[in-house]
Amino acid sequence: MIVIPAVDIKNGKCVQLVQGEPGTEQIELENPSEVALQWEQKGAQRLHIVDLDGALGxxxxITIVKEIIEKTSVPTQMGGGIRTIDDxxxxxxxxISTVIIGTMAIKHPEIISDLSNxxxxxxxxxxxxxxNNKVVTHGWTESTDKTPLEFAKLFEEKGAGSxxxxxVDVEGLLGGINVEPIKELLNNISIPIIYSGGITSHNDLKVLSEIGTDYVVIGSALYKGLINFEDTLDF
Incomplete structure (x- = not known):
């Protein structure tokens, strides 16, 4: 299992929000590209970048994203505000090594095939x-009628690589994880699963590793010192 530090960018700063809500910034750091470089220097094998301004419209x-790419040498995955295939x-x-597509994929699944090809x-x-076991879109404001597993099977067929x-039920609350939904995906999907949401302790990571999770994204717990990144390298 590979642990990936999150670098969430808003108003030119590296931030951590509670439940993705604007105005709930608990961490604000200047110079996101320097923050990203520090994670690499600590041993990160990959970086997770989110353009919160893009996600919130x-x-x-993009200028900061380019700085991160230039300063670091590890693969990067990025989401937030990708609303068209041109984006x-x-x-x-x-x-960017890997783009992370959310709402656009739900609305236009064929785009995943086009990009993968x-x-x-x-x-x-x-x-x-x-x-509540339904996939939500548009910054978690709109709910679909399908479960994560139903959509995961669809996008695996469409050519998604991960x-x-x-x-969302546990994301940003620092209250731990709910392992059952992750296990359901791991048991039924063959492409890599990257998990995010609620990770607060070394034990959470131990559980995720034991059930076979491929990658894990951590934000708040790292920035608040609840988890020491160097310790995550054990996994």
Whole structure:
């Protein structure tokens, strides 16, 4: 299992929000590219970048994203505000290793096939955010009638190279994980699963590792010192 530090960008800073809500910033750090470099220096094998301004429709941070790509040498995965196929292509052409596509994939599943055919499936990840075991879109504000597993099977068929599964019910609350939804995906999907949401302790990581999780994204717990990144390298 590989642990991936999150670098969430809003208003030019590296931030951590509670439940993705604007105005709930608990961490604000200047110079996100330096933050990203520090994670690499600590041993990160991959970086998870989120353009929160893009996701919220309040702007974009492509200049900062380019700085991160230039300063670091590890693979990067990025989501937030990718609303058209051209948005995805722009990031892939800029040098992002893997784009993470959420709402657009739910609305237009065929786009995943198009991008996978052009860039390779390993560079295309679909984000499935789950609330009450239903996939939610548009920044967690709209609910679909399908479960994460139903969508994961669809996107595996469409050529996605991985699935980013976020459990909104526990995300950002620092209250631990709910392991059952993750196990359901791992037991039924063959492409890698990246898990995010609620990880607060070494024990959470131990459980995720034991059930076979491929990748884990951690944000708040790292920035608040609840988990020491160097300790995560044990996994």
């Amino acid at each position: 309040s702007g974009e941070n 995805a292509k722009k990031l892939l052409d800029t040098g 052009e860039y390779g499936s390993e560079r295309i990840c679909v984000s499935l955010d789950s609330k 699935i980013l599964f976020t459990n």
